[in-house]
Amino acid sequence: xxxxTTRRTIAVIDVGSNSVRLLVxxxxxxxxxxxxxxxxxxxxxxxxxANGSLxxxxxxxxxxxxxxxxxxxxxxxxDALTVVGTEALRRAPNAAVFAARAQAxxxxxxRILSGYEEATAAFFGVVNSTLLADGHLLxxxxxSVEVMRVQGRALADVHSAxxxxxxxxxxxxxxxxxxxxxxxxxxxxxxxxIAAVAAAPAGDQLFATGGxxxxxxxxxxxxxxxxxxxxxxxxxxxxxxxxxxxxLVRATPEQRRRMPGVNGSRVDTLPAAAIVIDEVMSLIGAGxxxxxxxxxxxxxxxxxxxxxxxxIPDVRSASIGGLAxxxxxxxxxxxPVVAVASQLFEATSAVHGFGAxxxxxxxxxxxxxxxxxxxxxxxxxxxxxxxxxxxxLRGFTHREIVLLAALxxxxxxxxxxxxxxxxxxxxxxxxxxxxxxxxxxxARAIHRRTPSPVTGVDLxxxxxxxxxxxxxREPLDAELFELERQEKRVESALxxxxxxxxxxxxxAALSPNRx
Numbered sequence: 001x002x003x004x005t006t007r008r009t010i011a012v013i014d015v016g017s018n019s020v021r022l023l024v025x026x027x028x029x030x031x032x033x034x035x036x037x038x039x040x041x042x043x044x045x046x047x048x049x050a051n052g053s054l055x056x057x058x059x060x061x062x063x064x065x066x067x068x069x070x071x072x073x074x075x076x077x078x079d080a081l082t083v084v085g086t087e088a089l090r091r092a093p094n095a096a097v098f099a100a101r102a103q104a105x106x107x108x109x110x111r112i113l114s115g116y117e118e119a120t121a122a123f124f125g126v127v128n129s130t131l132l133a134d135g136h137l138l139x140x141x142x143x144s145v146e147v148m149r150v151q152g153r154a155l156a157d158v159h160s161a162x163x164x165x166x167x168x169x170x171x172x173x174x175x176x177x178x179x180x181x182x183x184x185x186x187x188x189x190x191x192x193x194i195a196a197v198a199a200a201p202a203g204d205q206l207f208a209t210g211g212x213x214x215x216x217x218x219x220x221x222x223x224x225x226x227x228x229x230x231x232x233x234x235x236x237x238x239x240x241x242x243x244x245x246x247x248l249v250r251a252t253p254e255q256r257r258r259m260p261g262v263n264g265s266r267v268d269t270l271p272a273a274a275i276v277i278d279e280v281m282s283l284i285g286a287g288x289x290x291x292x293x294x295x296x297x298x299x300x301x302x303x304x305x306x307x308x309x310x311x312i313p314d315v316r317s318a319s320i321g322g323l324a325x326x327x328x329x330x331x332x333x334x335x336p337v338v339a340v341a342s343q344l345f346e347a348t349s350a351v352h353g354f355g356a357x358x359x360x361x362x363x364x365x366x367x368x369x370x371x372x373x374x375x376x377x378x379x380x381x382x383x384x385x386x387x388x389x390x391x392x393l394r395g396f397t398h399r400e401i402v403l404l405a406a407l408x409x410x411x412x413x414x415x416x417x418x419x420x421x422x423x424x425x426x427x428x429x430x431x432x433x434x435x436x437x438x439x440x441x442x443a444r445a446i447h448r449r450t451p452s453p454v455t456g457v458d459l460x461x462x463x464x465x466x467x468x469x470x471x472x473r474e475p476l477d478a479e480l481f482e483l484e485r486q487e488k489r490v491e492s493a494l495x496x497x498x499x500x501x502x503x504x505x506x507x508a509a510l511s512p513n514r515x
Contacts, residue, residue: 009036010304011073011081012297013066015110017046017088017166018142018211018269020065023297024076027305031312032322034392039072041065042265046088046143046166054092063101070106080304084121085112086296087143087164115160118296119146123155124310125299126209126292129232129394131315135205136198136284139295140212140273142166147197147280150205153311161193163276165212165269173272178249183275190279198283206286209295212266212273216244217291219261227420228389232293233398238281241289245274294394315395316360320367323391327371333450338366340457341443347459348466351494352435361400362436365407366443372408385409399424403433410437411444413489438486438493445482446470454479466490468500476502 008027013020024037045062048055054062066083073081083102089095089112099110113121122139126132127150137148143164149157162171163186172178172186217234220226220241226234248256248271256267263270281289302310312318324331345352345359352358371391372383388405396404402424406416416433418425446454446468456471468483470476483500490498 008079008305009076010301011076011078012300012304013069013073013081013083013108014297014300015045015062015066015083015085015089016141016143017044017049017086017164019043019265020045020062020069021297022069022073023301024073024078025298025301028322028325029318030306031314031318032325033301033305034322034326037072037076039069041068044142044166046164048170049088049092049167052091053094054088054098058088059094059098059101062098063105066102066108066110067106070108081108082300082304083108083110084118084296084300085110086118086141087115087162087167090115091143091162115144115146116158118144119148119158119160120155121299121303122146122209122296123148123150123299124302125294125296126207127153128302128310128312128315128318129294129298130207130290130292131395132205132207132292135207136286137292138206138208138210138213138277138280138289140164140208140210140276141296142269145194145276145280147194149197157197159194159197161190163190163193165266165273165276168272168276169269176253176268176271177251178271183249186272186275187279190276191283194280195283198280204286206281206284206289207292208277208289209292211263212270213277213289213291214293215261215263215266215270216241216274216277218263219244219259222261224423226423228398228402228424230389230398230401231291232394233396233401234291235288235398236291237288238278238286241274241281242278245271245278248274316364319392319394319396320364323387323393324367324371327387327391328374329368329370330450331367334367334370336447336452336454337369337440337443338363340446341366341440343457343459344439344442347461348439348494348496351461351463351496354432354435357400358432358436361404361407362439365404365411365436365440368404369408369411369440369444381409381412399426399429403429403436406433407437407440410434411440413441413485434493438489441489442468442483442486445486446479448479448482461496464497466494466496466498468498470500470502471505472502473505475504 010025012023020041020043022039025033026036027033043061043065045058102110133153139146141164145163146160173182214231217231371387372380375383385405402421410416453472453474454470458469460467487498
């Protein structure tokens, strides 16, 4: 899209040890894309790969999955179709047979990634969707697990081991449920093969990606009755992970199948994956892990879209711009509101006592407040709240998502209610959201019209009064009318009286226009 209005479409197919997955993405800007299709086929390509070779049944399942994925991917007329293979093909002596048949039957060239290439692509997917700067990243698939050390948003060290969910189960668990001896053997293998990179100095952050990680997060969320329906950004404590791993390895397959949240296709492999993750957390000394919903496939999209510079500079700004653009918001038109919201925040700082985190949320809300408009004008604020809670916003914690959604919902009025999000928010967040949404409401009232005739804003805030003085070259009756509606909100949220006036400049003279 750089230098052009053309929005490229990229299709990526990941031929993994457990599943074959398709992702179709459409570019929104040089730093954002939206997912327009996704598909998955549990081919179990790496199953029964005891001697290293792919089984005949595994090859047939994998080729059928690849045929389906390539048909769906090509239907979008993508500018690029990337097909990669990971651990199952990497270690298989007969990988060339699979690749040749894939070319002949589906017309695709399968590029087999090295462990480092796989880790690098997963790193790009995670670092462009989180605030990971220093720490560790864990990527677990069906065949391999990659543990990476990250410093300054750069990949510092990588270790790949054949300890993915399928291979860990087949090579270490001789029974189901596994014996204590088998569990100890798997933990020992993790320590032996991962210890070097896990023990290296890094920050205290641990992010994790992969289907097994997301499934574990879903189980934990359901157990705690977590009301925000987002997996990306979920936090799993070491205590919760360890307890869950213990429950999974002690349960029979049928008992696991009945557990809320357990994916039916992972009933047999999830216990091994949980033990591997639990042991990595122990090695790193991580008290928790943060789930990254993006990984290998998204990283390959970034490589395709951004070439030699796949890491985007500002994750939050990029995701806000992407969500706004995907939902028809005129980003330029929102900037005057954002600028005045910043002025209001600074002018009232002695009253509210907030800092940089709250200012960032306020400005983000200013840029996103109009995203519900294209769905329905009359319920635009409710739709905006839903889109923020459910949309592809990256780089924000779940608590920040809940607050941001409350700001866009209540910018026009009303009182935020966090009753259903008690497990997510902090005690003072009710006051925080009320004040910030009030400031946003004032900013939107000041720029009631588009384009706005307001040429300047002066703010005076004392311990008793917030006064807004608007400057313009034309009458501002519409703006003053909207500001009148904010008076009670200001009194309630900030405990201040509120006054608004306008100075209209005609010729060389300034004429006051008061409400």
